[in-house]
Amino acid sequence: MDRDRMALMAVKSFHTLAWFLIEACMVYLVYAGIRGRTDRRAGVAASVVAGETLIFAAYGFHCPLTAVARKLGDETGSVTDIYLPKWFARNLPAIHVPLILLAVALHRRNFLAARARGQTVLLTGRAAR
Template sequence: MVQRPAAVAAVKAVHTLAWFSIEACVVYVLVAGLAGRTDKRVGVAAAVVAGESLVFAGNGFRCPLTGLAERYGAGNGSVTDIYLPKWFAHNLPAIHVPLLMLMVYLHARNLRRGLLRSL
């Protein structure tokens, strides 16, 4: 394997930007759910989160960019392609599952309340 530090850095930078964008969607969906808002913008943000979750699950619960970073010379290990503290990066799936469940609960509650109000 050829070591390409610039390519590894580029993959890590792109992945980090994507991660921050997805996390912004997670925060938005959570805050909107807590505020009792379920609208089209929440739907778009939720679609981004769901899409990312499906890609992650479909790739065997491993980020597809990790393999790319490793091909360019990044070391093996969990989430080698992101600039986050190692303990946090390693525990992202365990952190996100309860958050995803909370998002589903909050928006199901909001939709149910809206439906009941319209009756």
């Protein structure tokens, strides 16, 4: 196997791991929001998701690894084509954006409910008076 092909496999593997981490954070945000847990872990997960979203937006709503994949010989520049099903990879933004909106709505609800009870939600996850 030549060097560019191995590097392309490494880029695609890295992308798959990064995608899994980001989506795990997204799932945790939705779960924590449903359970009323707006805490430090939710803040860390939100930071990961927000960082990924900002990077994606800064690159014109394309993965920044696309250019790297093209330079390494992938005709399409796709970094998801061998590790995620094509239909899923093609629809990631359409799946991800509603989840972000749901998580924001759930955590907003949690903050407003805590405020209505006269509590301050601390980053530890406990409510303080």
